[in-house]
Structure formats: structure tokens, C-alpha cells
Amino acid sequence: MRFILIGILISQLAFGQSAPTSDSTVQASPNPTSETPVQEPVVEPAKPVEPETKTEPEKPVETKAPEAKETALVPAAKPVVQEVAKPKLKSPLEMKSAFDYAGQRSWFNGTRLLGGGLYYQGSLVQGQGGYVRGVGAAPIDMAGIRIVERHGMISGLILTGVVAIGSIFALYGSAMANSTPVVEGYMVGPNTMVVTDSYRVMNGAQQAAYNSDAAAASDAIASVNPGQMEQNENDFNSGLWTELTIFDRNVALLNRTARGASGYDISMGGDLKLGSFLGLPIVLDIGGTIANIQSARDNTTTAGAPTYEYSCIGAMGRLHVPLTRFATFSFDVTFNFKTFAYLIEGDAVEKNGFVYSSPIRANLELHLTDRIFARGSAVLGGFGFNDGKLGVGFDLGVRL
Amino acid sequence: MKNGNQQVPFLLLALVSACATTESTSRDSLKHSYGSHPFAVYAFGDWVKASDATLLSGARPFQRYSGGLGFGAGTQFAMTSFGTLTGAEGEVELGGGTGNIHSDGKIRFNELKPDPENPATFSITFRAAARAKISPIWFRFSDEAGLRIGFMGGASFDGITSRIWNTSFVSQLGVNLVLRIGGFQLNTNVLYSPPQGEEWKLARIQANANLVFGAFVLGGRWTLENAVASTATPTYQKGLVAEQTFSATVGFAFGE
Numbered sequence A: 001m002r003f004i005l006i007g008i009l010i011s012q013l014a015f016g017q018s019a020p021t022s023d024s025t026v027q028a029s030p031n032p033t034s035e036t037p038v039q040e041p042v043v044e045p046a047k048p049v050e051p052e053t054k055t056e057p058e059k060p061v062e063t064k065a066p067e068a069k070e071t072a073l074v075p076a077a078k079p080v081v082q083e084v085a086k087p088k089l090k091s092p093l094e095m096k097s098a099f100d101y102a103g104q105r106s107w108f109n110g111t112r113l114l115g116g117g118l119y120y121q122g123s124l125v126q127g128q129g130g131y132v133r134g135v136g137a138a139p140i141d142m143a144g145i146r147i148v149e150r151h152g153m154i155s156g157l158i159l160t161g162v163v164a165i166g167s168i169f170a171l172y173g174s175a176m177a178n179s180t181p182v183v184e185g186y187m188v189g190p191n192t193m194v195v196t197d198s199y200r201v202m203n204g205a206q207q208a209a210y211n212s213d214a215a216a217a218s219d220a221i222a223s224v225n226p227g228q229m230e231q232n233e234n235d236f237n238s239g240l241w242t243e244l245t246i247f248d249r250n251v252a253l254l255n256r257t258a259r260g261a262s263g264y265d266i267s268m269g270g271d272l273k274l275g276s277f278l279g280l281p282i283v284l285d286i287g288g289t290i291a292n293i294q295s296a297r298d299n300t301t302t303a304g305a306p307t308y309e310y311s312c313i314g315a316m317g318r319l320h321v322p323l324t325r326f327a328t329f330s331f332d333v334t335f336n337f338k339t340f341a342y343l344i345e346g347d348a349v350e351k352n353g354f355v356y357s358s359p360i361r362a363n364l365e366l367h368l369t370d371r372i373f374a375r376g377s378a379v380l381g382g383f384g385f386n387d388g389k390l391g392v393g394f395d396l397g398v399r400l
Numbered sequence B: 001m002k003n004g005n006q007q008v009p010f011l012l013l014a015l016v017s018a019c020a021t022t023e024s025t026s027r028d029s030l031k032h033s034y035g036s037h038p039f040a041v042y043a044f045g046d047w048v049k050a051s052d053a054t055l056l057s058g059a060r061p062f063q064r065y066s067g068g069l070g071f072g073a074g075t076q077f078a079m080t081s082f083g084t085l086t087g088a089e090g091e092v093e094l095g096g097g098t099g100n101i102h103s104d105g106k107i108r109f110n111e112l113k114p115d116p117e118n119p120a121t122f123s124i125t126f127r128a129a130a131r132a133k134i135s136p137i138w139f140r141f142s143d144e145a146g147l148r149i150g151f152m153g154g155a156s157f158d159g160i161t162s163r164i165w166n167t168s169f170v171s172q173l174g175v176n177l178v179l180r181i182g183g184f185q186l187n188t189n190v191l192y193s194p195p196q197g198e199e200w201k202l203a204r205i206q207a208n209a210n211l212v213f214g215a216f217v218l219g220g221r222w223t224l225e226n227a228v229a230s231t232a233t234p235t236y237q238k239g240l241v242a243e244q245t246f247s248a249t250v251g252f253a254f255g256e
Helices: A004-014 A022-028 A051-055 A068-074 A098-105 A110-115 A155-181 A204-222 A226-231 A337-347 B002-022
Strands: A120-130 A141-150 A185-187 A193-194 A240-247 A262-276 A278-298 A307-324 A327-336 A360-367 A372-380 A390-399 B037-056 B058-079 B086-098 B100-102 B122-142 B146-159 B170-181 B184-194 B200-213 B218-230 B239-254
Touching: A110 A278, A110 A327, A110 A360, A120 A372, A141 A337, A141 A390, A155 A240, A155 A262, A155 A372, A240 A278, A262 A307, A262 B200, A307 A337, A327 A337, A360 B086, B037 B086, B037 B218, B058 B122, B058 B239, B146 B184, B170 B200, B200 B239
Parallel strands: none
Antiparallel strands: A120 A141, A120 A390, A141 A240, A185 A193, A240 A262, A262 A278, A278 A307, A307 A327, A327 A360, A360 A372, A372 A390, B037 B058, B037 B239, B058 B086, B058 B100, B086 B122, B122 B146, B146 B170, B170 B184, B184 B200, B200 B218, B218 B239
């Protein structure tokens, strides 16, 4: 302590100002260039900094970059460093168990986690109607298991793979498109053509701008949830989500019949924090969805297709609005690209047993505890309410 | 000579102990699937005890032997907001072995009947599997000791040319238990594949355990598979095939 006070006194006498704040000092001190500040290239060239300027408080050095100025003002002032004890959560490596880790975070995160933080949901789904259906048939039972990952790495890996494959196809398509109609070159004979390529090389400024844009994009991704990111340096938050529902009539609890639906529905994408409501995050999910759900024919109808099939390739959006930390309302819309088939084939689509609807869904999710939740859903899978177009669903699950 | 034979197990034990004690242990006792290491290469041997049953022939027992080399990987990546460890593991194996040696002495190769066109008795084995893991329960007793219990989900692909049925990727769900004490680690999986497939409905239960002593890996695996032909075809008469596979592995773990 005595050394610190002496250091502050010396720095005040030497520089004519109080010691820098702990934050800036802490940032500046590890900088290896602090020992040779005059070598900084950002110093204004019209006023070259003399070594003596460090000992002349009347003539402070004018520089364009404030960081350089502060760096210049901290010569051998390591004793001055005053580290403010910032309350930090323990590293997972210091935790004795999963329960210790969860306990130091919060015993009830509730809907707050929508704004960030990696977690998984697993739930048992029971429901009826909304997706697969048959003309004139009773609503079909929809039972299954739903697994959700939010802000995790599996979503990132899958999306990275999809993007990589898409990029390969795009590049291939681009190459094919460019190579076919337009070829730069010249003929050297009746059957021989020399093809020439042209390249555009970035100059220094263009390269710097490109790098700056890339860095800004990276920072934007990292700052989706800065508060959450600061909460624990070990948090993982990819800003991505994946939802997989596997329908199987064998997991139906109440009405296990041969007409139960079987198939899958997988959606994935990214999320955006739009704002806050009651201090809790309002989140918009945007992504793509693929689904194929089938069911046996309804025995009560004598006509129709042997099986019913709901198929979807499309885009979806889902808005989560937290009502309290214990409840969330969400509303999602799916745009099924296959819906265009109705424009071409009309009613024949469903008479053949296929459903290519673009369902909309409203959900109310209740967090009974931080780890157990229940969700009720209403699904509208077409115009009208007949033939099981209006469906309901109920989830009971855990968060891990 | 008798005394010399009796000393062999003790020498092996001493060797394994030396491997375990000289191995530097990871700061995070629960991170990797092979002790302090995320990767392993190993040799495996399989013994298949099975029977096929057709409507015409009834149950006929047969056996198959194979072996090969494998590469395994597994680690934990991140932790959820609830303290759940998340990670992934998987393995790739390539080997070869006999065809189906029936109790009547005939080798039937990928058929329910003798194949005069293909009398080869050698089959190729290829396996690949990948699983995501989430472990909501874990305890770290010290820097070098811990316990992890979790769930797994993934898919496996089994291509065995002497098999009667053909299935593509088979989804799997299961549980995982890892116990680590210093240079010793026990890694146990139990996986279930619900009935799936088009031509053949395959259901599978698989249990495997790896013992890791430092960088030395010893493993065992038991698999029970039941495949039912959905429909009769000219090649495959409608029937049931049940196979039990007993596997042993010996390997070497590496990586940080």
C-alpha cells in the first residue's frame, strides 16, 4: 500500500495529473510498447515526441490517438496499478459439480435464457391434428419427442455444413454459368481456343476496408447479448438454434392407434434480440424447416389415399415474447415452398393424400421450475377448421 | 516354468500401472473420452453368434469372425447455462472376416441360401458412428477424479458385406457413464436403436465399456440385433435374423 501511495505521488508530481484509472492502467500496462512510447506510428508527425516530454508536465504531448497518449504517460508505473476487484463467477474447472455451477448462476433463469446462454430442452409431445390430415378424416394423433438446442454448437456445425455445401453448389453453378455463355479468349485455329482469365487484385485500402468489414461483422455477432456474455466468460452462445421433433405413435400416452403420425420436423436458424419487455428479452427466431410426417389412412373413410403425408421445405419465423420470467408466448409462421403446388394441382393435392400447407402456430410456455416446463400449442394447418386443420399440442419437458 | 507363467499377469499389471502413473493427467478430469486424451486408435476382434429363421427353413444358427482397426474420438466442448456438459464422440472401424458359417458347415454369404455365384468366404466390415452427448450430472472430486452421467444421441452406419439385411444410418439413443480416478478411466455406453428401416426393421441394443490406463485402452462391446424382413422378396424370404456380437478392443490413446 505504501508503494502504491508513493507511486501515485510520484506520478502526480511527474505528470501534473492524477494517476490514471485502474481500468485504463490495467489495459495499458500489459502493452509491451509502453516502454517505448515515442515509437508509436500514430504520433502526429508534425510534432515528434521528444523523450524529455515525459518529464515536462507543462507541455503535454498532443497525439491523435488517446490510447497512445495514455500509453506515453505510463512509463514505469507498474506499482501504480490498482486492480479493482471485479466480481467474477468461478470457472467451471473450479466447480465441484453441475449443481454448483447452476447454483452460482441463478436458481431460476426462466425465460431470461432466451436472450442468450446455451441450453437444451427435451420434451414429450402429445397432440392431435394441425399437420398431416386426410380429406374427410378425423384429426390424426400427433405424439412424439421434441429436442431443442438454443445457442449451441450442433446448430452451428449443421449450419456450417449446409452453408459449405451450398457454397460449393453456388460456386459450381457460378462457374458453369460464367463458363458457358461468356468466355474470354481468342481462337488460334478452327478447333482450338485459348481461354484467358482476368483477376482483380485489391489494393491496400480495399484490403483494409474488407478486413474492417469482416471484423465489424464478427463483432456484431459477438455482441448479440453482451450482458449475457459478460455474465460468465465461459458461457457459450452461438446465436443459433435447432429444433427436432420425432413423431412416433408408440410414444402416445392416451390413444395409441395405428393412425398415429410418424415422421420428423426439423427447424434451425439464428435468433435476434429485438428488445425487452418487463426486463426480459423479446427474441425473433428466423430459420428454415424441413418436415415429413405420415399417417395411415383413416379406416372410417372408404375413399381416399392409402396414406396421408405432410411434407414441408420452407422458411419460418418465430417471435418469443416473455410475459414474466415464468411464462413465454410465442407465435410462429412457416412458409412452405411446396404450398405453390396448390396453385398448380388445386384440390388434387389433398385428394392424393398430400398436405403442403404453411402452418401457423401459437404457443404458451410455462416454466414450472427452472428445469421443468410445459407448453400448450394451437396449430392451424390450412384454411378452415375441418379435417383436423386446427390442431392442438401439449409438451412436458426438461431443460438441461 | 510354472512360476514364470504365474508372474506374467503381475508383469502385465505392473506395465499397465506404469502406463497409468507416468501419464500426465488433464486439469479437467471429465473432458475427454479416453482419460487425458480425446483420440484413440485400436485393434478389434468380433465374434458373431447368430441365427436366421425363414418361413421354410426354421431357425439356423451360424457364426462369424472378423477383426480390424478403428479410430475413436470424444471430448466435451462446452457447458450449458444449467451446468450440463456437452460434447460428442464417434468412431470409425474397418476390418474383414469370414462369411456366415452355419452349423451345417456351409458358408452362406449375404444370403439365406448358399450362393453358388459368390463362394467367397471373406467379408468386409465397415462401421462409423457419431453421437452428441449431454451430461447433466457430473461431480469433480479432484483435478484428476470425477464422475459424469449423461445422455447420448446419434447415428451409426454398419456395412458388413456378409450380413443378410441392409440398413442405412440407424439412429441411436442411450446413456453414458464415465468414472475417472487419476490415470484410470471407465467409459461405459448403453445405446438403443428403436425398430427402423424399410426393407428390414432393425432393432439394436449395444453396450460397451472402455478401460483407460494412462494411454492404454482396453475395451469390450456387446451388441444384440434383431432384424425382421418387412416383405418377402425373391432373394430374401421373409424371416427373422438375430445376431449377438461380442467384441474386444486393445488400443492406444493420444492427443491433448
